[in-house]
Amino acid sequence: MSKEITSRSTDYSQWYNDLVIKGGLADYTDVRGCMVIKPYGFSLWENMRDALDKMFKDTGHVNAYFPLFVPKSLFEAEEKNAEGFAKECAVVTHYRLKADPSKKGALMVDPEAKLEEELVVRPTSEAIIWKTYKNWIQSYRDLPLLINQWANVVRWEMRTRLFLRTAEFLWQEGHTAHATAQEAVAEAVQMLNVYADFVENWMALPVIKGVKTENERFAGAVDTYCIEALMQDGKALQAGTSHFLGQNFAKAFDVKFSDKDNKLDYVWATSWGVSTRLIGALVMAHSDDDGLILPPKIAPHQVVIVPIYKGEEQKAKIDVKVLELVKQLKALGIRVKYDDNDNARPGWKFAEYELKGVPVRIALGLRDLENNTVELARRDTREKQSVSMDGLPERIVQLLADIQQAIYNKAQAYRDEHITTVNTWDEFVSTLNEKGGFISAFWDGTAETEDAIKEKTKATIRCIPLNNAQEEGVCVFSGKPAKQRVLFAQAY
């Protein structure tokens, strides 16, 4: 194989980086903490984005675009939000460079081009959007406002990892405005369900829906709903969040509406987002030591066809068959690539497409033509078989659906095996150390206990599951009375 991949057991973290970089998803750049999303990775993101965008529109949302920059005075208006993001934000202070007299060809910041007010590169857009909503909302007739934007945001993270945590990342952020608290909560829950639907049914990744504790809540939110997924190293990953913002931003930006009785009240808000981080989750959840495993629904190429031949004459015969097959597959809406590049050998191509996680590979040579067969290989199970060309397109449609389901089932089985219910601190610690995954344990509801557990074990409360059973018990750490179990895990 031309590109060596570190195995998971050798170095999980290096395995992940190898897949991302050698699989053609992304690469480091000369800009601290910023990555380049390479064409193959971006194609994956386009498929994810398009599916999500359709789900947003089907639930009544429209897209818009708000400014990249947030003037400092707006940024600081919602105090908790500002506090949460001020520590790691990129700040524009000048609007011009000029020739640096001390070094030929070099430039320097022009001190005369200092901005009167600094601009923060948006880490999230509540502030700029709610300042705008003030102009758009007067009456209940203007509500609800159901707007989403696809954008880049910047958070000056000190420790970055490709996709999982980068200074700049791409995301969508929905920002909605409502006349009542109930309606806003219903919206936040609806969008959590949209995210869960997407991650489970498109990314083939089972999630747990829950609500965050106060410690883990979005800065400025009243409640943060989340979906949590499990990676193959037993660590959790937050895959999407949906926030009920109460009237916090309406109050910060003085956004009121008159209701049907002409009474003025502050507007209720939600915001919700998922990001390119999801690609990191996808890689970590499904892939193996040979490379990526991509769910067919979002894979850039669902099928790759590799011809096996010697000389132009054989190639021409194979071409005839393959081009017909490609046409049939495309007519069924299948994303298919015919790789007849003669600079690379079939074996190299097989390894390359395994690395890139193409769900189905078809190979065919002259003997296949004679027998009216092809070799059909699936990436997830690595099964290979010789099958007839008759009915092949329909067979592939079914195979893609089977693979999508099989990838989900595998991830679900792993996840379900890694939810452990514990009742003592010893069990908690040994489960975390020996098995990882989610730990369901009673918690006394205090931030002190949460902090102490995090301090000792690096495990955080991932969420209070929405489907929690009604039961009471004793906190696994403090021994105090506890009203519910919560899910702990170490997390990305």
Add this chain to the structure above:
Amino acid sequence: MSKEITSRSTDYSQWYNDLVIKGGLADYTDVRGCMVIKPYGFSLWENMRDALDKMFKDTGHVNAYFPLFVPKSLFEAEEKNAEGFAKECAVVTHYRLKADPSKKGALMVDPEAKLEEELVVRPTSEAIIWKTYKNWIQSYRDLPLLINQWANVVRWEMRTRLFLRTAEFLWQEGHTAHATAQEAVAEAVQMLNVYADFVENWMALPVIKGVKTENERFAGAVDTYCIEALMQDGKALQAGTSHFLGQNFAKAFDVKFSDKDNKLDYVWATSWGVSTRLIGALVMAHSDDDGLILPPKIAPHQVVIVPIYKGEEQKAKIDVKVLELVKQLKALGIRVKYDDNDNARPGWKFAEYELKGVPVRIALGLRDLENNTVELARRDTREKQSVSMDGLPERIVQLLADIQQAIYNKAQAYRDEHITTVNTWDEFVSTLNEKGGFISAFWDGTAETEDAIKEKTKATIRCIPLNNAQEEGVCVFSGKPAKQRVLFAQAY
């Protein structure tokens, strides 16, 4: 009418702003020079983007995403490019805000969080992309590299106008790498043709293809190809540019490839882009004093249906018919909106959709139901007629095609009337003052003459048309020998 629009004859500039803001395309924000693209405007942009994106992919390009920030040392590497953009760029100097001790709740830049190297917010991405390409290109087998990105960019313009000139704008930028100069020039010309195709056939706006003079060239380019369109006030607008960059960026970032004979050479480059500025062109070229006129192919709603009724019983009867019609239209791929909002009267809705430029309006009341008719109105000519419901969907398909063509024809007639060939300076000046538009005149080929004409008349050389006749003459300004005619105009 609920929303007053300034007429073109009263104040062309205010007319434009009225259409953009009251038509729901965009709005000002609290961020200097930055606009918000409102949902209706963004939907228009999505249609434009999707059509262009398909054209790029059909010509073999793929999308990727590169960082927002360009470290100063990369920014300055290609000297002319740096010089061209340094005067108006946003510069990030710090990565943290902290509490301002002098004012409760306020934040200030944390002087301890100063970046070692300043980051320029990308005004264009050649520098960051070619620094990346250096890692991706070793051999002729890696070429051509045909990559596009959809992104936001920032240019600190001092005088801004919604869509036409904003500090932040959305665009796409293609960046390709080639083994030979010929191939790169062919790519630049191909993409110019793609732009012309899009602007003419989707935006219904005729363009002139040409090449820029050295004065007007993109900073860092060897040649800048452009398409130029004409607005209703007789001013030109550059609608898209495609640059042959030679080996300038390959040399600045040391990007070499080995050819088939193992000889090393610098890579040849192109870049090309269109932006949300095109929306400004669209508004200015087609609209009238009642509002926007949008070409059906990119209009967010192609058809709007307004019911006319009194009471729920009549409404219910109309609903049955309309919902059936909506279904039929959607099946034909038509973007249709049924506006049965009972908070607004039909007259208000008629004005609103005229303002918003919806190409076709259908109105129907109880008498129409009885007669099996609807009132069909087209926005561009304001013609109205009563037509049968039988065969209505097919009729509308044809009508939309007719409107698309009619809008183009009107713009073309206006444009063709406003290309004036002149041979003397007096003619030049009087044409510019009395008629505007493009002026075809001999030019001696010197930057001095170009500058002098600009100084005296504000007219610039828009382009040297690609289809220029082979003729020689005398420069309209200097009287010196001239090798060709060029197109002058005042421009946005």
